[in-house]
Amino acid sequence: MRSGGSAWDARRWLRSAGFAWAGVRHAYGTQANFRIECWAALLALGLGGWLRVPLAPVALACALVLSLELLNTALEAVVDLVSPEWHALARVAKDAAAAAVLVGSAGALIVGLSVLLPPLLARLGLT
Numbered sequence: 001m002r003s004g005g006s007a008w009d010a011r012r013w014l015r016s017a018g019f020a021w022a023g024v025r026h027a028y029g030t031q032a033n034f035r036i037e038c039w040a041a042l043l044a045l046g047l048g049g050w051l052r053v054p055l056a057p058v059a060l061a062c063a064l065v066l067s068l069e070l071l072n073t074a075l076e077a078v079v080d081l082v083s084p085e086w087h088a089l090a091r092v093a094k095d096a097a098a099a100a101v102l103v104g105s106a107g108a109l110i111v112g113l114s115v116l117l118p119p120l121l122a123r124l125g126l127t
């Protein structure tokens with residue numbers, strides 16, 4: 001049996017979190033869409049806090065879009081690695097990954113509008 005397992009696990013978890021953070025930094029530094037989505041997420045969460053609406057659906061929608069954009073970035077890197085030349089399958093892979101981000105963003109927009117818009121209009125005295 002291994003002794004001191006939990007301390008070792010915590011170190012492993014921190015190391016993995018460091019790699020994940022490097023991935024976030026890479027995406028933020030290289031992907032304009034990811035930067036826009038990060039700031040849009042902060043804006044939506046800030047607006048939700050100000051309007052005192054339940055933040056869980058907004059947070060989930062933001063996490064969905066950011067996760068899909070990170071996966072899209074990862075897939076683009078793999079495709080560029082294995083198929084730097086033009087290839088029909090590379091195009092399918094990149095287009096489908098971009099479509100996943102688009103579909104997730106459309107869903108997040110619907111969630112954001114349905115949760116944030118009514119209380120925002122009420123707060124501004126427009127309803």
Ligand SMILES: Nc1ncnc2c1ncn2[C@@H]1O[C@H](COP(=O)(O)OP(=O)(O)OP(=O)(O)O)[C@@H](O)[C@H]1O
Binds near residue numbers: 090094
């Ligand atoms: N190796 C390839 N073979 C075939 N088509 C490709 C290839 N690389 C890119 N494409 C096509 O060009 C489109 C844009 O690819 P690109 O890698 O520039 O994605 P992007 O969304 O512009 O990426 P970025 O977020 O880095 O700007 C893809 O969706 C795909 O249709």
